[in-house]
Amino acid sequence: MVKKSRLFVFALVLSLSAGFYGTPTASALPPGTPSKSTAQSQLNSLTVKSESTMTGYSRDKFPHWTSQGGGCDTRQVVLKRDADYYSGSCPVTSGKWYSYYDGITVYSPSEIDIDHIVPLAEAWRSGASSWTTEKRQNFANDLGGPQLIAVTASSNRAKGDQDPSTWKPTRSGAHCAYAKWWINTKYRWGLHLQSSEKTALQSMLNTCSY
Amino acid sequence: MEEKSSIFIATHGVMTVEVGVISGELELRTTCDDEGALTLAITYVGAEEWYTLPGEHYRLHDPRDHEVVHRMLVTVLERP
Numbered sequence: 609m610v611k612k613s614r615l616f617v618f619a620l621v622l623s624l625s626a627g628f629y630g631t632p633t634a635s636a637l638p639p640g641t642p643s644k645s646t647a648q649s650q651l652n653s654l655t656v657k658s659e660s661t662m663t664g665y666s667r668d669k670f671p672h673w674t675s676q677g678g679g680c681d682t683r684q685v686v687l688k689r690d691a692d693y694y695s696g697s698c699p700v701t702s703g704k705w706y707s708y709y710d711g712i713t714v715y716s717p718s719e720i721d722i723d724h725i726v727p728l729a730e731a732w733r734s735g736a737s738s739w740t741t742e743k744r745q746n747f748a749n750d751l752g753g754p755q756l757i758a759v760t761a762s763s764n765r766a767k768g769d770q771d772p773s774t775w776k777p778t779r780s781g782a783h784c785a786y787a788k789w790w791i792n793t794k795y796r797w798g799l800h801l802q803s804s805e806k807t808a809l810q811s812m813l814n815t816c817s818y
Numbered sequence: 819m820e821e822k823s824s825i826f827i828a829t830h831g832v833m834t835v836e837v838g839v840i841s842g843e844l845e846l847r848t849t850c851d852d853e854g855a856l857t858l859a860i861t862y863v864g865a866e867e868w869y870t871l872p873g874e875h876y877r878l879h880d881p882r883d884h885e886v887v888h889r890m891l892v893t894v895l896e897r898p
Contacts, residue, residue, distance in 0.1 A: 661863070
């Protein structure tokens with residue numbers, strides 16, 4: 609009897625751990641992902657407007673990777689947050705990262721970029737050009753919501769400054785969460801969006817089950 | 819040293835060395851020196867920083883080809 613229950617517990621632990629390792633995406637999710645219905649109402653409330661010009665833009669006007677204390681900058685904080693495991697601390701020297709956009713797993717921080725879900729250039733032309741530098745700095749280092757994510761450098765470069773009407777994660781399973789993060793970031797920061805972008809976000813949001 | 823500049827639309831973007839893909843209304847600037855050495859730079863129209871297109875050490879056998887190379891690049895990169 610004792611043996612039987614021990615076996616059962618062992619089997620249970622095995623199945624639980626198999627379930628855990630079967631979903632490596634869990635640790636890669638940024639904080640503050642809204643539910644489907646919340647994201648829908650946030651999308652509905654965004655202002656649809658054509659993009660403003662890029663006049664005056666530079667990345668220097670969005671000071672990013674600022675110090676977060678303990679010798680760590682924003683990039684290092686996200687690198688640690690999104691790792692399955694890592695060694696070294698500011699700088700992180702190695703680890704394991706599952707890139708949510710393309711489903712690729714890498715083991716070196718040099719292959720990982722921290723992506724701004726809503727890119728800096730995209731923010732500039734959808735409202736951030738009129739912000740103070742301090743506000744733009746807060747946006748560029750936003751750890752409070754789903755605006756930063758560790759993904760492969762190649763996927764970050766392919767995305768660049770594009771909005772969801774011209775670039776989506778190559779892994780279709782990522783579309784739901786990507787749309788939620790994009791919508792939530794624009795909502796929290798009061799940025800507007802274009803109609804083509806809204807259409808693309810709506811179709812991605814439609815793929816969400818909750 | 820000769821400099822040529824064109825403005826075009828790239829809705830789906832152009833790859834740059836520094837920041838990955840950039841999109842929208844862009845300005846391409848190519849410069850060609852007397853030896854034919856060609857450099858390529860791109861920016862958002864009106865922005866305050868320039869980026870580099872991938873590839874380097876391009877050399878034209880005749881600097882007079884600068885014009886046609888510049889026009890070819892703009893035509894290829896434009897994706898309205």
